[in-house]
Amino acid sequence: MEASKDTSREPTRAYSPSGPTNGSLPYDTEMQDTVTLDSTDPVSSFIPTLNQNVFFTNTDDSLQLYLVLKASNSLSFVGTVAITVIQGSVSLFGSIIPASALRHSVYAPKNYPLATLEAISYSSTLMTAPIVPDFIRGTIPASDTVIMIEDLRSGIQGLRQVCSSSLAVFEVPTDFGFDFKLREFFPIRYAGVSSTLFSTPPSWNSALVDVENAESCVEALVKGPKGSGKSTFVRMLVNRLLLRHRHVAYLDCDPGQTEFTPPGMVSLHIITEPILGPPFTHPLQPFKAHFIGSTTMQSSPHHYQACIAALLETYRLDVKYNYEVVDQGPESLIGTGTSGIPLVINNFGWNKGLGAEVTKSIESQLDLTHVYTFESPGMGGTWSTNDESKVESTSFFSLEPIKQSKPDHGQSERRSLMTMSYFHHQNRNKWNTDLPLCSRPPWEVTWADAIDRIFLIGSGSEDVATSEVLRALNGGIVALLTVDPAASRGLQRMEAKAIVPYTQGADPPDPSCSNCIGIALVRGVRASLGTLHILTPVAPELLAHARVLVMGEVKLPIWGMLDFRAEAKDINQIAGVKMTAVPFLHWSEGSDETPGAKRLRVRRNLMRKNQSISHL
Structure with a gap:
């Protein structure tokens, strides 16, 4: 029996010519190991009662929710929270979390199998359990499981407006009839239209x-x-x-x-x-x-x-x-x-x-x-x-393989979401989606001083001439490589008369002496000044050592560079520029006859001669 699917349509972007796809190819799917539920099936056995199995405290402008679970009690939820197991152990996403002082970051999006906390019996001698608060200790037996839950306040919810993808939705209506008070925690008592439970063979x-x-x-x-x-x-x-x-x-x-x-x-x-x-x-x-x-x-x-x-x-x-x-x-x-x-x-x-x-x-x-x-x-x-x-x-x-459920999203959309999450990620458990990529101040890199070599790899890269490499780089994603000092001597700088430090068809640095510290978006090229404008979340102390750029076939989706802010949509602008004046983009009414409007079909069963098995 197939898992139920939420058939409600997400709001579409008013002006994007290339939004995330809702469909997926047969060879490009991800299955989830789930249990299909009817809308009346209970997904939580926990029944909240204030000051008996639910407690609240406030410290440092943060609200803490304490839950006391009896043996085999379970609580399913959607949201983004930090969980600390104070006493006992719980299972979550098929993993065991014993009592310790560790604060676990949990991300439970709406369109993934529900996160379910279940009290289990598991003893660990390697972790030191924290002290149960006094206001709880005298009211419960030692066999109960105590969990502290806090809002994570990570800002990851902003990816929803960046990508317009329902994969990044972390909020649902709660049906418990009880106020758990947290803003990012949405417990679910009964299965909804699209609810599925995580299970393992x-x-x-x-x-x-x-x-x-x-x-x-x-x-x-x-x-x-x-x-x-x-x-x-x-x-x-x-x-x-x-x-x-x-x-x-x-x-x-x-x-x-x-x-x-x-x-x-x-x-x-x-x-x-x-x-x-x-x-x-x-x-x-x-x-x-x-x-x-x-x-x-x-x-x-x-x-x-x-x-x-x-x-x-x-x-x-x-x-x-x-x-x-x-x-x-x-x-x-x-x-x-x-x-x-x-x-x-x-x-x-x-x-x-x-x-x-x-x-x-x-x-x-x-x-x-x-x-x-x-x-x-x-x-x-x-x-x-x-x-x-x-x-x-x-x-x-x-x-055993996980059970096949009809996929709502293809890997292409998941990869795009992963890319945008990377560029908007600041540090551990923090995202900043206040500004779109097109409005963020970039690093200005003078290639004569900061870049030793530029390489292009992938299918067709050997055909890019030096005179066209700046066009190829503009708007592209590049890898930031550091190269060992001994090996970097082999990457001798190009002659001063060269436009850019690029040699057509050259192989990238040997992996044994290089390291990719991250990726960057080349947001602009100023050939007259010999500079690149790049955006990257890589820390400046690491970025200073990346003197080699490598560009491949990985691209940023077109909508990734658009202005997702509501005020920009209302006046049809991108970073203050009228949409019709934005270079490299053509806006149409979405006719299927428009060049480039149809979905690209790629044959993946063809190989070049040098890719055959006999040449490995």
Whole structure:
């Protein structure tokens, strides 16, 4: 039975020629593991009663809500909140959160499976539980679970007006008939028209219990076809490992469905807190990353493999046993395992032909302790793995794919949302959407002084001549690379007579000696002054070391540069300029006969000669 779908239409943008699409291609979907509900089904068993299981306090201009849950009590909600478990343990998004002083950021959008807090029995000797407040301690037994909830006040709700995407909606009407007082917390008692509950197959639960009890340093690979639930399982796997380890290394090998970075990158991250929300809610500066320049490695499989090999080498040499731990207070003692920092690898979903060959190449570079393989939906059997009988030290798990539900949004819209979230993200749990990108003051970069080289990668990039490179850069997304000093000598600056430091068809820096610290939007080019105007959330102290720019196939959606402010829409302007006078944009009535109005169809089953499997 398919999950119910909210058929209400979101307001459309009055003037954008290219808004986020509501449809999706058959090969470009994401499934959620959900339980379909009728509108009268209860999704919460918790019944609030003031001063018995609900308490309020005020400190530092912030309201704290305390909930007391009996065994197996549950409370489903939508919103953006900070949760601290004071006593007992809860499950959330399939992950266990025991009592500790840690403040967990939870993002529960409307159009994702409901976030459900459920009191569970779980004991942890690695975390120190805070003291239960006096006004609660004498009224409840020690077996009850106590949770403190606060508004997160992150500003992420502003992405709704930036993207006009219902994926960024964090508010729904509450049906409890009880005032929980928080502004960003919306408890739900009964299922609505589009409500679904998060659930996990039995094979997932048994696999998570096994990895939690692993004695050696875990190196786990999660693989399977698209839409099988890899990303969801990987989040749960990382969260489970964090119960025993202070840090978990996360290697994101999927440039088309990234977890912490904008699309087009592969990255290595050091995770220190549970992942409790969809990807666009937790942009994170990587420990090390490389720019693929595309949402697939198809246009340059050799470069992709070199990037993954460099990240694996970084993990082995700089992270597994040598990562410098900075004391962050009492809770930094959590997970004091001495066997090394575990590694979790989220592989891409291309499981045939070239994709399968690249996966084998990745596996050959690893000393895996756990391999999780998803069965292929609708095809029967298990998605093939390497010869399991020859790997005695590796535990293999066959996982059920998540249930197919009709997708409301394609990966294209999710990638656009991830990109815009990145550009509007300020720091941990803070977004600023007051100004559109077209109205933000940019960095002015003089390429003669600040940039050593500019590279173009991806399909067709070798055809861009030096005389046209500024046109290609204008309005494009570029990666910001730092290059090791020894290797940077090989990137000798161009001659003074060169227009820009660019050589047609040149290969980008070797991943083994370079690092992508983020991406930037080239908002403008002033060729007469030799300057670029760029926008980026990368910190200035890091930006100063990025002397190489790499442009790929990843683009900012047209609507990403428009003025989303209501006053601009009313007077048909973009950053104070009449829409009809804005360069590079043509405004029409939306006729399907307008050039460029039809949806672009791309054949993905074609490869160039140098991309064939025999050339890998």
